[in-house]
Amino acid sequence: MTNKSNHSQKTSPIKVLYAIFEADPFIKTGGLGDVGGSLPAALCKTGVQVRVILPKLASIPQEFKSRMITITQFEVPLGWRRQYCGIQMLREKGVTYYFVDNEYYFKRSGPYGYEDDGERTAFFCKSVLECLQHLPDFFPDILHCNDWHTALIPVFLREQYMEAPKYTRLRTVFSVHNLKFQGIFPKSMLADVLGLAHSRSASDQLAFEGSINYLQGALYYSDRLTTVSPTYAKEIRTAYYGEHMEEIFRRRSSVLTGILNGIDQSKYSPAKDRCLYERYRPSSFQQGKAANKRALQEELGLKRDESIPLLVIISRLTEQKGLDLVLGILDELLCERVQLAVLGVGDAKYEDAFRGYQARMPQKVRACMTFDAPMSSKFYAAADILLMPSKFEPCGLSQMAAMRYGTIPIVRETGGLADSVIAYNQYEDTGDGFSFANYNAHELLFTIKSALDLYTNRRASWDALAVRAMKKNFSWKASAEKYAALYRDLIHL
Structure with missing residues (x-):
């Protein structure tokens, strides 16, 4: 009996909720959207059970919106606010996607560039954590967060959710795609929007030159840190590339890993690309x-x-x-x-x-x-x-x-x-x-x-x-296997 139980534990797949603000083909402004649209599917092929969560933005094509199914609705506490949140679900190319629905924050033509981006992204991060109590058939082992838009997820988890059932065993991975963008906002948001002014640790670890820095918070609070190439992981420990974060990366170098991104090789293929004047091999x-x-x-x-x-x-x-x-x-x-x-x-x-x-x-x-x-x-x-x-x-x-x-x-x-x-x-x-x-x-x-x-x-x-x-092989397979190994190491700590 005991041996069977242990064997069952070892073979059960690791569950990962992959939080990102854009994913091709739903929304894409650059390389982040390519990663969100390709890496989760490659991870699923390694045996990891990955589901993706992103905001339901107005610019998502109608062909996808028409297929989304609302699976739950609830209110999200955000500072003194209580905001509506719906979670809609869609299966696309073998991957389950969750979409955070709130028209006040997300009925916008693009994902970023608005005066209330600090509040919008904070709402998204809080929604990711809140929805775990409402998803009918999925509770992750790991929350994998990407860039500053999702950086408050590890912060909120440690500061506000540690007494909730099952949350204590959650682990967090935070991936830096471009350190230039960090999510820096007025210090007043710590109390008004984040509801974290009472926390000495949050006040200290988000503080940045008289403001608060979302990405900096994730660098302190996450269990593992990754970047999108091995060389960049080394570079950001230096002042030239570190964007004022180099000291944190040096201090946390033991949990920092660089994993080179891949590309969708079927998409970037001169033998298959229908946009070409003439295809070739x-x-x-x-x-x-x-x-x-x-x-x-x-x-x-x-x-x-x-x-x-x-x-x-x-x-x-x-x-x-x-x-x-x-x-x-x-x-x-x-x-x-x-x-x-x-x-x-x-x-x-x-x-x-x-x-x-x-x-x-x-x-x-x-x-x-x-x-x-x-x-x-x-x-x-x-x-x-x-x-x-x-x-x-x-x-x-x-x-x-x-x-x-x-x-x-x-x-x-x-x-x-x-x-x-x-x-x-x-x-x-x-x-x-x-x-x-x-x-x-x-x-x-x-x-x-x-x-x-x-x-x-x-x-x-x-x-x-x-x-x-x-x-040359630039498929996501090698990258996905490295992420899967990182997840396994993190779960078995």
Whole structure:
């Protein structure tokens, strides 16, 4: 009897509630949405029982809203407020999703950027904990929280739910996707919204330069911390990358793990992508790349010549992405026999700069200042080189996607870029991209010229490099297995 009971305990799946503010295909503004839409399904394949919870935002397509079923309703205490909360459920691609329904907080066109974001995210965090008392068939072993929007979940759990049945055994994992964004709000919210002014520990551990910092709270209160690449996990312990959190990461380094994100390889596949002018595989790489390049050149109004190296930037146009380096060397770069196409939106100074180059050199430069997923597929398939010289990059998606299409990334050796791109070695003819170490414009220019030399003068080596990149495995399988191992270690503490 005892042996059977022990065996049953060992083989019962770990249950994880995965809290995130966006998940593709429901809502996506960037890489966080890709993770929310891909990692839970990969985790389920490892034997972990994962369910996802996110806000029911107005911008979720109606095709999904029409399939949601309300499974419970209750009130959420938030400071002096008591707010309605409905939990709706939907199964999609084998994963159970819960949606937190409250039109006052979530009937918005986008997920963020509102004056009451501090209150909205606090409500979401409290709702996640409250709903556990009402879900009919699921109580997790682990709450896995993602970025500052969910950072109060570990705080509320320890401060307000430890006397509730079953909550004492809950463990928490907090993943940092981008440390730049932390959720910093007025100190008055500690009492008015969070209801934590009476707690000395909460007051101390959320306090940040006269305000309160949601993410900082999660760093103190969570059982395990993760980031989205091993190199970024090391970098954030330094002042340059740590965004004022480096001391906490150093102090808690024993519970900090870096796990590189994956991508949905069926989505980023030149053999399956219906947005391409012509689909191709590694075996038909040269013909497919040439056909897509000619078609994109024609569509963009660039000189139609498949022999001209086509460089692309597919990115949010922000300082983080190293665009100051690109603009610093662009006049010299455009003296070479190259074309440059830019796809993205962002800061006005970068948009205006690239538009200016297009106006001056319309045969060489095209600035597509928009976010367009089908067009990004065309860019990946047509380009020879992706420029991604980021100042910092927790993980990065574009370099992985580009490689799947045989487009060679030129990256700075930081964060996930350092972990996902192996620099070309001309002596051994190995590697799958190009990289440089220092945040320096002329290091970038030198690296680009090295890549152009290989493309122009040693084409067989270039083609072999591209095929290696296409065959590289960026699936979520390896990442999911590492998270599953982390969960097992945490449960068996």
